[in-house]
Amino acid sequence: MQALLTQNPGTQMTRKQRELFEREQLILDTALEILRQEGLHNLTMDRVAAEIEYSKGTVYNHFCSKEEIISGISCRSMHKLIDMFKRASNYQGSHRERIAAIGVAHSLYAQLHPAELQNLQLIKSTAIREKIAVEKQQQLLQLEQTITNIVLDIINQAIKDGDIPEDQPHLPDGILFGLWSMSYGSNLLNISGIPFDRLGMKQPLDMMWINSHRLLDSYQWQPVSETFDIYELRTKICAELFTEEMNKLNIE
Amino acid sequence: MQALLTQNPGTQMTRKQRELFEREQLILDTALEILRQEGLHNLTMDRVAAEIEYSKGTVYNHFCSKEEIISGISCRSMHKLIDMFKRASNYQGSHRERIAAIGVAHSLYAQLHPAELQNLQLIKSTAIREKIAVEKQQQLLQLEQTITNIVLDIINQAIKDGDIPEDQPHLPDGILFGLWSMSYGSNLLNISGIPFDRLGMKQPLDMMWINSHRLLDSYQWQPVSETFDIYELRTKICAELFTEEMNKLNIE
C-alpha cells in the first residue's frame, strides 16, 4: 500500500481510509518528534513502530523506507507553508507589502516550526534525496515550484503595475533568486549553531528581513523602504494576517 | 590513532609520518570519488578499504567513523577555500574590489570542485553533524570562522577608510550576513537540481554575482557598481589572481 498523503483529506473518505490517513499522520508526528528530540540517528523504524504501538510491518505498509517518512514530513510542511504563503499573497495592499507578507510568513513559520524547517533542510541534502523514489522527488520539486510561483506572480504583477522599473536587467528572476537564496541561506545559518547573539549580531531571521528589503529597494520596488517603517509593516502584517500564528507564538 | 589532518604537512615529518599522511589523503580522495560518483549511500568503510587495498581496520586507524571521513574531506576543502580567500583578500585594489575578489574565489571554487562544495553542504546537515565528535565540530566551526573573519576584516577596513557610510544601522554584520546567506543559499540552489536554464534563468552563480553587488550598492559601498562594469571586474580579477584556476577550468 502507498502513502496516502497525496490524497486530499477533505474529500469524502470511508471510515477505513480515514483511519489509515490518521495513522499516517500519527507516524509523521511521531517521527518528527523523535527527530526533534534525538536526531536522525535515533529515528529507526522499530522505534517508530514501538512508539505508535503497531508492528514494523505496518509502518512499512505506509512508508516503504525511512527516507519516505522524512519526505512525508517535508510534504506536509510544505503544504502548511503554501497555505501561509497564499494568505500572504492575498494581502490587501501594495505589491511591495504583499511580498513583505511572504517574508513575514516565512519567518513566522520558522519560529513556529523550527524542527520542520530543519527537516526541510535535511531533505535537500543528497544523503536523503538519493534514497527516495524519483516520483517522490518530483512531487517535492513540484511543491517547491508552487511556492516559487506564488512569489513569482507577485513580482510579475508588480512589474506589470509599474511598481518596479522595467529598464533593468534580470527581471523578474533576479529578485526571485535573491529572496530565494537569502531565505535558504538564513535558514541554514539559523540551524548552523553559530552563536550570533554572542557575536553581537541580530538573529538570522531579523537580518533576513532587513537585507531582503535592501534588495527590493535596490530594484527600486515602490514604495521603497525609506518611505515607511519596515518594522511597523511587519507588526501590521502579523496582526492582520497571522493572528492565529502570533497567538501560538506568544503562548509558547 | 587520530587523523593527522591538523598536522601541517609542511613541517618536517619522518618517513613513517609522511606515509600515514599520504594514505590519509588517499582515503579522502577515494571517499570523495565514491561520493561523487555513487552517493553517500554507497560510501561504506569496506568499500573504501577495498579501493585503497588495505583492510577495514586500517581505515579505522585513520578515521574512527564514516562521518569523520566526511568531516576530513570538508576540512581539507575549507583549507583550500581559505587559501583562495586569502589571495582574494590581498588583492591590490579598493576594498570593494577585494570583497568582489572573494566572490570570484567562491564562484571559481564552486566550478572547480563541485563535489567538495556539495560535501561541505552535507556536513552542515544534522544527519552528519550529530554523529561527529564535538571537537571535530568545533574544529570545523573554527575554520568557518576563519573564513568569516577574512570577509569581516575587509568590511571593517572599508568602513574605517570611509568607503561605506557609517550613518546606517547593522554595520558590519548586515553586509556579512547578506553575503553569507546569499552564498550559502545559491550553493543550495545550485545543488537542488532545479533546472534554471530551462526556466530561462541565469545560473545561480551568475545571479549571486549580480545580487551581491546590488546588496553592496545598497550599503553604498564605494565605488558603487554604476561607476564600473562588474563583468569587466570579474575578468580582471580572474586574470590577476586566479590564472591557475582559470587554466584548470578551461582545460576541462
Add this chain to the structure above:
DNA sequence: ACAATTTTTGACGAAAAGTCATATTCTTCA
C-alpha cells in the same frame, strides 16, 4: 638476530533496514 613495539588484518558481534509467510481482522453476501 631477537625482543619489543607498532601496524595491519579480517573474523566477529551488534544494530538497523527491509522482506514475507503466516496470523488476524474485516467485509461481503447468501
Add this chain to the structure above:
DNA sequence: TGAAGAATATGACTTTTCGTCAAAAATTGT
C-alpha cells in the same frame, strides 16, 4: 448469522554495514 474471501498486521528472518579486537605481520632498536 456465519462462512468465504479480501485486506491488513505481525514479527521472525535475511541482509547489510558499522565498529571492535585479538591475533598475525611488519618494523624498529639494540
